[in-house]
Amino acid sequence: MAVALVIGSPQLCAQDVPESRSGVRLILGPTERAVNNGDPTQWYPHALLELTGQLQTLDQDQVSIITAGQSVPERYAAARLVSAELLQVPDDQQRAIQSFRDGEMTKALTELVNVVSSPDPQSRPAVWRQQWLSMLASQAAMRSGRGEIALELVKQLDKRPLPMFVIALVPVDWTGVAGDNLFEPAAAMASSESLLVKLVAASWLIRSPKYRAAAEAALTRLAAQQDRPVVAKLAAHLAWRSKSPTETKDTFSRERSVVDQLPLALQTGPLLSLLDVARRTSQPDEVKELELALRYAAPTWHPDLPKNP
Numbered sequence: 001m002a003v004a005l006v007i008g009s010p011q012l013c014a015q016d017v018p019e020s021r022s023g024v025r026l027i028l029g030p031t032e033r034a035v036n037n038g039d040p041t042q043w044y045p046h047a048l049l050e051l052t053g054q055l056q057t058l059d060q061d062q063v064s065i066i067t068a069g070q071s072v073p074e075r076y077a078a079a080r081l082v083s084a085e086l087l088q089v090p091d092d093q094q095r096a097i098q099s100f101r102d103g104e105m106t107k108a109l110t111e112l113v114n115v116v117s118s119p120d121p122q123s124r125p126a127v128w129r130q131q132w133l134s135m136l137a138s139q140a141a142m143r144s145g146r147g148e149i150a151l152e153l154v155k156q157l158d159k160r161p162l163p164m165f166v167i168a169l170v171p172v173d174w175t176g177v178a179g180d181n182l183f184e185p186a187a188a189m190a191s192s193e194s195l196l197v198k199l200v201a202a203s204w205l206i207r208s209p210k211y212r213a214a215a216e217a218a219l220t221r222l223a224a225q226q227d228r229p230v231v232a233k234l235a236a237h238l239a240w241r242s243k244s245p246t247e248t249k250d251t252f253s254r255e256r257s258v259v260d261q262l263p264l265a266l267q268t269g270p271l272l273s274l275l276d277v278a279r280r281t282s283q284p285d286e287v288k289e290l291e292l293a294l295r296y297a298a299p300t301w302h303p304d305l306p307k308n309p
Helices: 018-022 032-036 091-101 105-116 127-143 147-157 180-189 195-205 212-224 229-241 245-250 252-260 268-280 284-297
Strands: 024-028 049-058 062-067 074-077 081-086
Touching (some): 024 062, 049 081, 081 127, 091 105, 091 127, 105 127, 147 195, 180 195, 195 212, 195 229, 212 229, 229 252, 245 252, 252 268, 268 284
Antiparallel strands (some): 024 081, 062 074
């Protein structure tokens, strides 16, 4: 299955696309100032901001939206954006997403790629939506054993800046379950220029007896690089979880604090990783807390989240 994505300029993500007229729902986190200057005695978390309306722009710098009764866009820093979703999802997208949720990964992969690859630019989803759907396709590719396609999708997506809620869906193996059939595609792509591809490949190879040492070295390099701070933070967490059970148990509380400092849009994957480590190192209190948090208050959706009863 050949994959070639054609995604336009991020600055055009909300204009001239029919689906954008249906409206969007944005979830934004608190400002950095509110978090850092908040009352230290308050026990409750800072509230999220939910907005619905017509999306105007969504790029690496800012998001703007016209809400009901307003004529002038409200503008926010893109770093605050936790998630963005359509209020009305087109039928072809809905079918593809449902196939994914039903576990029909081969079918979902085909449908998702078809949705974002229409030869007519006007019939494609908005750019931010193309990016999210394409990253979901990379998840479907990984979960159906098509590692080469998953990494190729990530490589193509990483050619331009991505919203953090899209990066949150990158097919990193957060819980150490990557199949052996993913090792060779990961090894073949491990030298990619894309730092996101390097991150994903290393997360798969960390379970491989043959490639484990190289994967650990790759994560160390990614955590030390300064060009992509988001990649560095995610790599640092993966490097931590690859340590011995004794080391991870002894430093668990500290790592939990580090994960809590990540942007909200990026926390769900590392929280799933923490839950897996807590289970493997027999920490029942931490397991119970993380299970409840992920079941009922996960910052963003992730395919590995437990389903609500």
